Amino acid sequence: MPELPEVETFVRALRRPLVGRTITGARNDWPRHVVVPRPDELRERVTGRRIEAIDRRGKYLVFSLSDDETLIIHLKMTGHLSVVPAHTPPDPYAHTVFELDDGHELRFRDPRKFGRVYLVHDPADVLAPLGPEPLPDEFTAGELAARLAGRKRVLKPLLLDQTFIAGIGNIYADEALHDARLLPTRRSDTLTAEEIVALHAAIRNVLALGIDREGASISSYVKADGEKGDMQNAVAVFRRTGQSCYTCGGPIERIVLGGRSTHFCPNCQR
Template sequence: MPELPEVETVRRTLIELVAGKKIASVTVRLPRIIQKPADPAQFADALVGHTIQTVERRGKFLRIVLDGLVLVSHLRMEGRYGVYPSEEDVELHTHVLFHFEDGTDLRYKDVRQFGTMHLFAPGDEFTQPPLSKLGLEPLEEGFTLKELRSRLERRKSRIKPLLLNQEHIVGLGNIYVDEALFQARIHPERSPESLTGAEWSRLHEAIVSTLQKAVDAGGSSIKSYVNGQGEMGMFQHQLLVYGHKDEPCPTCGSAIHKTLVGGRGTHFCPACQSLKAGRKMAKAAE
């Protein structure tokens, strides 16, 4: 957290807040946030005099595009951006401040201190970590049923860890994988090779529809997430299984179970997403 819908919402709000603003100076208060260049002072000096043109997204990463530079930022678990008057007191856990010539700041706050920032020449960000190994964007035209199957069908793993792997599909995190698998009626521990053609089709549709609905709702505010304007997301009110342990399934009424899959807390309906029934279907389809 945040996942694709939350990062996309932050991107959209930041564009309104910072596009066209010129950086006068940069203050780095927690050096380890800056991953590239290695010297935080070099990072700060390089940005002075540059103007933010737009804000884009690649997976769970923000791409802050300036005239001649690209800043790649990962919010990790609790990172957030906000724009404030420069004279306003700086809140606790604010680690990087971009001071604009118009008297405002773009401030990065991160209680957990896991966020990262990388600075690149335009275009170089796609050929180097952290963006160079990212997989398919699930809300773009290239994310077809055929591409989904070709990426995952022959992998030797369970379907949930594969969906969480950003080298295959980007932006999917724990919340939305659980929701998509429930919508597709697939148990999270199924192997990809056991899925039928109909199940692959349902999964593809569920991934796209779940993420799109979440983006439309501004993401999910489960813990501390807010967008660039300090507003909460609302998709948490539409979640069907995630966070609903022991509550009745909205489809069949069975109690929602929670278990660990690949080390991640996983919510599913044991009736709608039956592991045994799924395996029988796969054998029948052979």
């Protein structure tokens, strides 16, 4: 599933061709793609709306439209967004398409059909449960400490909880815990003040690196232009089971934690 860096990469790529454009129509061949409103109402409400801004909240893309409408898209596992000329041959996996006033289309390609589309007047209807964004200056080590206070959870599943911190998924949770030298099975209520500072820095470091490298093309993710990201060439532990740790030379191990594959170095992460 695309995580914060991958979604941020989409946002940055889509701003140039989309901001300022007017949506002239929409079509959908998989009704469950659209959570709210009904697909026919989506088409009616977006037609004639200008795209004024594109931002990100956690793993969601947020399109601010004219007349106080907000289009929100979650890519889920295999979702991909691209802007192509309208005469481009149809894609059978592009289940939701937005037609634009310049002869292009925004196509939401989603082979496994897990992606979701929302059109709302108030973004909080969808985004309110999310935890804080981890990259703004307001997210300090003190804020992380405050959010950890009173929680007694295993670290890896806690980092994946989008109500705790928004945007972190399996790849960057593993990478952040390795960077902070923390065992994924460690309980959150056992962290020292110094370890919380280290975890805070690690989260920000690996997410920033992921953005700089335009995401990790480890599974199905590719950028809006169809090219691969480069973060897969910079991971320290994720999907490196049995390979040597770059820090200590010991083998990377894999366990299943909270139903998710978890990769770590047992020597470095204690």
